[in-house]
Amino acid sequence: MSAATGERMLGRLLHCNPAVATQELRRQMRGWRPFASVLAWTVLCTLAVLTGLAIYAINSPVRSATYGGMGSQEQDAGVLAFTILIATEMGVLLLLVPIQAAAAIAGEREKQTIEMLRATLLTARDVVTGKLVSSMAMAVLLVLIAIPVAMWCLTLGGVSRAVVFWSHTYLPAAAFWLATLGLVFSAWRPRSTDAIGWTLGAMLVIILGPPGFHLLANGMGMIYYGAASDTVLNAVLGALVAVGAAVTWGTLRLFRFLYSALGDMGWAQTRRRAAAVLGSIGTFTLFWLALVSYAFTAADETGLLLLATGNPVLGIAALLSTDFTEDILGSSWGTWTGRGGHGSAVDLRWLLWTVATGSTLFWGCINWLVATRVLARHREAMQ
Amino acid sequence: MVQIKGLTKRYAKLTAVDDLSFHIARGDAFGFIGPNGAGKTTTIRMLATLLTPDEGTALVSGHDIRQDPESVRAKVGYMPDFFGLYDDMRVWEYLDFFGAAYRVPASDRPGLIDDVLELTDLTGKKDAYVDALSRGMKQRLCLAKTLVHDPDVLLLDEPASGLDPRARIEIRELLLELCKMDKTILISSHILTEMSELCNKVAIIEQGKLVMAGAVAEISNRLEGGLRLVIRIKDSLEEACVFTANLPGIAGVEPRDGHLEATYVGEPDAQHEVLSALVTGGFRVQSFTEQETNLESMYMRLTRGVVS
Numbered sequence: 001m002s003a004a005t006g007e008r009m010l011g012r013l014l015h016c017n018p019a020v021a022t023q024e025l026r027r028q029m030r031g032w033r034p035f036a037s038v039l040a041w042t043v044l045c046t047l048a049v050l051t052g053l054a055i056y057a058i059n060s061p062v063r064s065a066t067y068g069g070m071g072s073q074e075q076d077a078g079v080l081a082f083t084i085l086i087a088t089e090m091g092v093l094l095l096l097v098p099i100q101a102a103a104a105i106a107g108e109r110e111k112q113t114i115e116m117l118r119a120t121l122l123t124a125r126d127v128v129t130g131k132l133v134s135s136m137a138m139a140v141l142l143v144l145i146a147i148p149v150a151m152w153c154l155t156l157g158g159v160s161r162a163v164v165f166w167s168h169t170y171l172p173a174a175a176f177w178l179a180t181l182g183l184v185f186s187a188w189r190p191r192s193t194d195a196i197g198w199t200l201g202a203m204l205v206i207i208l209g210p211p212g213f214h215l216l217a218n219g220m221g222m223i224y225y226g227a228a229s230d231t232v233l234n235a236v237l238g239a240l241v242a243v244g245a246a247v248t249w250g251t252l253r254l255f256r257f258l259y260s261a262l263g264d265m266g267w268a269q270t271r272r273r274a275a276a277v278l279g280s281i282g283t284f285t286l287f288w289l290a291l292v293s294y295a296f297t298a299a300d301e302t303g304l305l306l307l308a309t310g311n312p313v314l315g316i317a318a319l320l321s322t323d324f325t326e327d328i329l330g331s332s333w334g335t336w337t338g339r340g341g342h343g344s345a346v347d348l349r350w351l352l353w354t355v356a357t358g359s360t361l362f363w364g365c366i367n368w369l370v371a372t373r374v375l376a377r378h379r380e381a382m383q
Numbered sequence: 384m385v386q387i388k389g390l391t392k393r394y395a396k397l398t399a400v401d402d403l404s405f406h407i408a409r410g411d412a413f414g415f416i417g418p419n420g421a422g423k424t425t426t427i428r429m430l431a432t433l434l435t436p437d438e439g440t441a442l443v444s445g446h447d448i449r450q451d452p453e454s455v456r457a458k459v460g461y462m463p464d465f466f467g468l469y470d471d472m473r474v475w476e477y478l479d480f481f482g483a484a485y486r487v488p489a490s491d492r493p494g495l496i497d498d499v500l501e502l503t504d505l506t507g508k509k510d511a512y513v514d515a516l517s518r519g520m521k522q523r524l525c526l527a528k529t530l531v532h533d534p535d536v537l538l539l540d541e542p543a544s545g546l547d548p549r550a551r552i553e554i555r556e557l558l559l560e561l562c563k564m565d566k567t568i569l570i571s572s573h574i575l576t577e578m579s580e581l582c583n584k585v586a587i588i589e590q591g592k593l594v595m596a597g598a599v600a601e602i603s604n605r606l607e608g609g610l611r612l613v614i615r616i617k618d619s620l621e622e623a624c625v626f627t628a629n630l631p632g633i634a635g636v637e638p639r640d641g642h643l644e645a646t647y648v649g650e651p652d653a654q655h656e657v658l659s660a661l662v663t664g665g666f667r668v669q670s671f672t673e674q675e676t677n678l679e680s681m682y683m684r685l686t687r688g689v690v691s
Contacts, residue, residue: 007489019483027471111467116528119431119461120484121453 010133017122020130028134041092041142045149048088052081053156078156083320085153086167089146090174090316094203097139097175101182102199103192104131105375110192124376128187128368132179139175143168166319166353173360174312178203180367187375205281207313254279310363315356384409384536384567385430389439392425392591399425401591402439407569407584409535412562414582415571416682422591423571424464427540430569431461444535457485460529464540464571468521470514474505477513477524478531485532495531503527503557519550526557537561539570543577555581579678589686602681609634609648611674612657616643617667630660644674 011018028034056077105127108114117127147168153159182199189195258276385407392400400422407413415423428434430441432452440447446454469477475496482492500506503523508516516524522542529537542558543551555577561568562581572578578585579599586596595602604610616623620638628636632649647654658671 007483017484017486019480022483023469023472023476023480026476027469030471111469112463112465113467113469115433115463116461116466116481116525117484118433119456119459120481121456121486122484 014129014133016129017126018130019122020117020127021133022130024130024134025137028137034138037138038141038145041145042149044088044092045085045146048085049081049149049152052084053077055084056080076158078153078158081156082150082153082159082163085146085150086171086316086320089143089171090313092142093139093171093175093178094313096142097135097178098182098199098203099196100138101131101135101179102186102195104135104183105186106189106192106195107186109190124187125372128183128372128375131183131186132176132368135179135182136172136175139179140172143171143175163319167316170315170319170353170357170360173357173364174315177310177312177360177364177367180364180371181206183371184367184374187371207311310359312360315360318352318356384411384444385413385569386442387426387430387439388441390426390429390436390441391438392422392429392434393437398591400429400436403588403591403593404439405586405593405596407567409567410562410565411584412558412568412570412582414578414585415569415588416573416575416578416585416678417571417588417594418686421588423588424540425591426588427461427538427569427571430455431459431538432456433461457532458535460532460534460537462525462529462537462539462542464544466525468513468524470512472513473509474500474511474513474516474524475509478527481528482531487532492531495533499527499530502530502560504553517550519546519553522546522550522554523557526554530561535567537566537568537570539568541572542570543572543574551577575678575682585678587682587686594686599678599681609646610651610654612643612645612647612654613670613672613674614643614645614661614668615641615670616661617669619666623661623666626664626666627657627661630657632657 007018007022010021014021105114108117147164150159150164150168154161154164181202182195185195185198185202186192189198255276258279259272387403387405390400390403391398403422403426415426417423425434429436430443430448432448432455435449440449442448443455444458446458448455469480472480478496478499479492482495483489487495496509497506500509503526505520505523505527508520513521513524526539526542529539539558543554546554551574558568558570558581570578570582582599584596584598585602587594587602600610614623614627620641620643624636624638624643627633627643627645632647632653634646634648636643636645645657647657649656654673658668661668661671
């Protein structure tokens, strides 16, 4: 296949000008570095599995926890090795993808290449999509490479083929979410270090915020069950999730409003910007915390809605942990299917996988849209 | 080809470009001159559709920069004053990327890349990494990039800044070549001697306002109150001075270091009549020339060195 044909196919696939994607892939996959990365990654995955086996050998026997509803206590070694492998994959994605994405557009600005790029016929969508492809390319490659290592865990027992499928299809979705989050800040901030800081900060708020707030709220005795009917809580939570997309957009509008309003008060630019950022992020964080606190308040009934926040760490944890699955889904699944009590773990996880993957992709798409809008609107500020 | 009408750009309380209007015809090499902070770069960025004017507009190849920026971008090749390059790309890859960015069909790109590399004298560096090029070569590569989609108008912001004399001359030769190819060039530069060699028209801008625009000789005429003639005569210089002062079309004459400097305000094509009259009057005329326009002195007279 010629380079021109490849470029044409990529353009059709992405529905945009593939110039940026082609250029980024060409640069990324050049020389010895990608091969060295792949080799190092394979070694790391193998070490993860071996670490699982070593821990099992030291602490054996551990509590039985099998995936896919099958297995016995002897199969714990496979479960442990697989869990460490997935945690390694997720950990690397959490670091690699957002940092690379956050540096993508802001880096162009730093290198003074953005101006020439924007003088061409490339649209903000072309640039953001191209950068997204490049940010995800290596991540997807790493996930694909890890699949044969995950298959090794199958032979150790306790891990079903379904769970390998669920986790390794969810991880690229998580990479998409992480990459688009990085691109939002990359499109906004002038320097890559700045964008990386903002991205990691936002990740902390979104990923660690919910369990952190849950612990805090429980500790302070703020949450108590039965304070309001489940129906009311579900309705409120459903409504909040439904308008979640609007909140992301609203945060940007709020920033613009605060910035201009503080400008009228004659504040210096730096103070004005800092106050607008803090105000917007504060409002956004409060919204998330309110949303999550509702979710945890009615955990039994609203577990799916909790997953609908698109948090990739919660998503992968839900797919791997049997206890978590039954805790958050058990009663609602039983109620909805009319089976009463708990549904089968396999059935539950198919539902979980669908909700977790779907919501992660949904929020990733929202991030992608926001990044495109930010880049298009901050045309002049980009220089 | 480029028509600017009342273009204005403000940054908070600062007016960077203030009601700027001028016209550039097809094939013109138009010099944009002014002190640092005069608004040259802002104007060029507005023409490249990178900045939106607060008031006024401009037509580039018949397309409005506000209404139809995409069509403008397709017709314009833009080279910024400060730019970075993708150092880890090969020269042909860099040009191929910009060709793709301008939607040049993939099948047409190899031929176009070869053409612009030949024009910019970089053919031998086609497979070299951008990182390995000298400063002058990088500047030429950037110019090659602006040509890869065959634009009608070139917007060049200080294309020769920071270059050594040889690289400057190479860039100047290249720009002269582009002028012959009927490209319309708007070029901003501080190197006035080169601008006077390269440009047939100039605009002088200060504090965002247009001071004067037009053909270099025309501006000089306006400044001097007419065309300056340098007449070298053997002997009887004072007599010749009195004689010349009484000729039709002559507004004033001064004797200087063995020659006369006369201000001619008559018909532009009738200067020969002055020469004929002098010869007929018995004066031995050794040379009769128009004084070369000095862009530097014009610039110094027109600007005050004030920035916005």
